[in-house]
Amino acid sequence: MDQVHGKSCSSGTPPSEEDQMADLRRGPWTVEEDFMLINYISNHGEGRWNSLARHAGLKRTGKSCRLRWLNYLRPDVRRGNITPEEQLLILELHSRWGNRWSKIAQHLPGRTDNEIKNYWRTRVQKHAKQLQCDVNSKKFKDVMQYLWMPRLMERIHAAGVNKSSINGGGGGGGVLGGSDQGNYCSLVGDDQVEEKGSMDEKEISSSSLWSESLLFSPTSGCGNHGLVMDFHEVDQGWCGGDMSDNLWNVEQETWFLEHNHQT
């Protein structure tokens, strides 16, 4: 399905600018195109994408080349499943910045804004839909804050314990369990999206978030903030249980919403 935009220029006179535009390729990249782009960038570096596209002999727009490079060909692009750490960070940063995908991506080394955006749309938004709430609603933010993020932290914690090499943190931290100020949960509260009194970017470097996450003690994060958090009557215990893939649990989340968001 090689799509070529419009007519192709016939032999004879050199192609006009219009013809060149009309001859631009669109759609999926071929191996040859990838090779040409990689080769050119390795010799000349990236940037100035329009002229790069011309000089590399690619019948693509500069935009297309840039996108292909940044989202796919760059050597440091990470592929594969989003890890719990990354998921937690995405939820966390999205709660702070909203759909600022590129900004969020800066804190996930090797992940592209496109990938994070896709993750959000295909997983998180879909799940919000299942819960019949808007991703920007208080309800949804509460689910994120009180269910998903603790679950993720629990997973990370468990994984860390299994590896027996958590950075000296260990138990008791209870980042989620403390008062409302300054703890992990507070980041998601209210309708904040953007940096009022903006925290310095350094302040939310991934390393600080990791350490916060790893300090979390699963049992301490549950019963606080005056919210009803006793899920024992719901299948699949809320704290503990199978850590393999229970981030999304519509039943539990519906229960949570029913007991905390009666309308």
Added chain:
DNA sequence: AACTTCTCCAACCGCAGGGTT
């Protein structure tokens, strides 16, 4: 096996902002 529906993600589009002429 054939068909339909769903999911995921690569790639496109339009727009905004910044730099240059």
Added chain:
DNA sequence: TAACCCTGCGGTTGGAGAAGT
């Protein structure tokens, strides 16, 4: 300072493959 170009961002789309019937 207006016009143009380039880059980057966020939203959206379309197709391939997986899953379901």
